[in-house]
Amino acid sequence: xxxxxxxxxxxxxxWCNYVFVALTAIGWLGxxxxxxxxxxxxxxxxxxxxxxxxxxMGVLVGCTIFYIAAGLLTPGSIQFGIMLAKxxxxxxxxAITTAVCGVFISLIVFFNCCAWVxxxxxxxxxxxxxxxxxxxxxxxxxxGWIYLTIEMLATxxxxxxxxxxRPMVPRWMTWFTFGGAIALFTAAGPAFTKSGPFAYHGxxxxxxxVAIWGAYISLTTWFMMKELGREGSESTPGVLHRDRPAVAAxxxxxxx
Amino acid sequence: xxxxxTVQQSLPPTEPQPCKSQRLPGVDGFWAFIGxxxxxxxxxxxxxxxxxxxxxxxxxxxxxxxxxxLAGLNTIILLTSSWxxxxxxxxxxxxxxxxxxxxxxxxxxxxxxxxxxxxxxxGHELAAGITPATNAFSMWYFTLTGIHVAHLLVGTSxxxxxxxxxxxxxxxxxxxxxxxxxxxxxxxxxxxxxxxFPLLYLQx
Numbered sequence: 001x002x003x004x005x006x007x008x009x010x011x012x013x014x015w016c017n018y019v020f021v022a023l024t025a026i027g028w029l030g031x032x033x034x035x036x037x038x039x040x041x042x043x044x045x046x047x048x049x050x051x052x053x054x055x056x057m058g059v060l061v062g063c064t065i066f067y068i069a070a071g072l073l074t075p076g077s078i079q080f081g082i083m084l085a086k087x088x089x090x091x092x093x094x095a096i097t098t099a100v101c102g103v104f105i106s107l108i109v110f111f112n113c114c115a116w117v118x119x120x121x122x123x124x125x126x127x128x129x130x131x132x133x134x135x136x137x138x139x140x141x142x143x144g145w146i147y148l149t150i151e152m153l154a155t156x157x158x159x160x161x162x163x164x165x166r167p168m169v170p171r172w173m174t175w176f177t178f179g180g181a182i183a184l185f186t187a188a189g190p191a192f193t194k195s196g197p198f199a200y201h202g203x204x205x206x207x208x209x210v211a212i213w214g215a216y217i218s219l220t221t222w223f224m225m226k227e228l229g230r231e232g233s234e235s236t237p238g239v240l241h242r243d244r245p246a247v248a249a250x251x252x253x254x255x256x
Numbered sequence: 257x258x259x260x261x262t263v264q265q266s267l268p269p270t271e272p273q274p275c276k277s278q279r280l281p282g283v284d285g286f287w288a289f290i291g292x293x294x295x296x297x298x299x300x301x302x303x304x305x306x307x308x309x310x311x312x313x314x315x316x317x318x319x320x321x322x323x324x325x326l327a328g329l330n331t332i333i334l335l336t337s338s339w340x341x342x343x344x345x346x347x348x349x350x351x352x353x354x355x356x357x358x359x360x361x362x363x364x365x366x367x368x369x370x371x372x373x374x375x376x377x378x379g380h381e382l383a384a385g386i387t388p389a390t391n392a393f394s395m396w397y398f399t400l401t402g403i404h405v406a407h408l409l410v411g412t413s414x415x416x417x418x419x420x421x422x423x424x425x426x427x428x429x430x431x432x433x434x435x436x437x438x439x440x441x442x443x444x445x446x447x448x449x450x451x452x453f454p455l456l457y458l459q460x
Contacts, residue, residue, distance in 0.1 A: 171285025
């Protein structure tokens, strides 16, 4: 009963990742209109109009939803770490790295939301102040790619340690994770340009990294959820799993 | 599902024999990484073409400042290195293990030569005052070639690793997936340059 309860808690933590992705899409991309954000080369007055007139309420509501979602990324990331620690065994450096980076990203998103809310908060605020808050939020958001890259690399390294005939995460997903981790490098561009695909509203700096992030969280959660399902059925008497030798008890115990 | 074929001319005629492995070269799932990298580069190439479409005169004028002779030489160097690496994989398949390190380190040497010539080219451009901040073309030029050089350095390091391991006879015909993966990555680096060379240096 206790194990079943723990499995349920772990499933809830993983579900937090799905909720995070859904709320991000609805709140931030949709309601706050960051699917088409204020461009980096928009200019002072136009940026102020974007935040204080065109999308003011959308930004306030959407970013509120987004920071709530960011909070949910914390248990989801910790559960990523716990699932990986089951594979990595004792002293799970990589698994802890995944979890901690996920928590960092959760905090980064929280502070981004605060900055975007500040930009839209007082319509009488000066245009240069609004633009500065907007720039700061985008830089903090996108330059955080380094934590996501480290998280994804750590996740992929642990997944490669899974030598079972049917690993928790299929190998194609592991290599997708590595590819995505490296491709996130393009999010380093916004510091150097205000227009084009490397600007913070651009294809390479923004849309592709965000798509990689969403795909990584959604797909990894999906495979971990299936693994939890298998763990649950393996602990059920009378169910045979010929292709999945049980992970050693010592390895099962996460040392987080 | 087991994979079997019935060979008509062998005896006994009805006995099923295992068919040849249909696996892709390299470690399991590695082609997902290759495919993903190709998609990212395709997006980069498309974005470059879109930028070029926006200001063809600037891009053409900037293209003329590049040293296409040195880049052409680098193309030959990379093609040679890919050939060397392909020979290394063939040697492993035939269990000609003495030849493997020679071919692999031939690829490493070619990779280092590419980096040397590319550094000379960068040096000439920087000395002429061309930097990533000069204009849109130079931004794209340094970005695309920089990412490619980063790939090349990773590939050269991996080749040096498998070359060292192959000296210790770590790979043979039934254990060659890591060598194949590195070779596949090296061919990708080569193919990317084959696209980059005409895109940056030759396209009028």
